[in-house]
Amino acid sequence: MQIKLKIDGRDASPNNAGNAVEDAILAKVKEQMTQKLSNLRCPDHNQAPKPEFEGDSLKNLRIQIRACCGWMREEAQRVLNQK
Ligand SMILES: [Zn+2]
Numbered sequence: 001m002q003i004k005l006k007i008d009g010r011d012a013s014p015n016n017a018g019n020a021v022e023d024a025i026l027a028k029v030k031e032q033m034t035q036k037l038s039n040l041r042c043p044d045h046n047q048a049p050k051p052e053f054e055g056d057s058l059k060n061l062r063i064q065i066r067a068c069c070g071w072m073r074e075e076a077q078r079v080l081n082q083k
Contacts, residue, residue, distance in 0.1 A: 022057060040075060040076060044069065045072070047067075
């Protein structure tokens with residue numbers, strides 16, 4: 001997964017970010033993913049998928065998608081992989 005964000009007008013990436021910045025990026029990434037998924041809605045079950053995050057840094061971040069069905073989970077994964 002490619003992660004590129006701007007924080008306070010500076011380019012920040014997991015490769016050049018210090019720990020303090022990394023925490024901010026991590027929070028932002030989680031927020032953006034949660035936001036993206038909340039825009040989705042399963043036509044069959046009328047539910048939005050929810051991400052569950054594991055790991056306390058970008059390097060070991062794992063995302064599990066909680067969805068009502070397999071179709072919604074695939075759709076959520078597709079959306080998260082979009083640029
Ligand atoms: Zn569903």
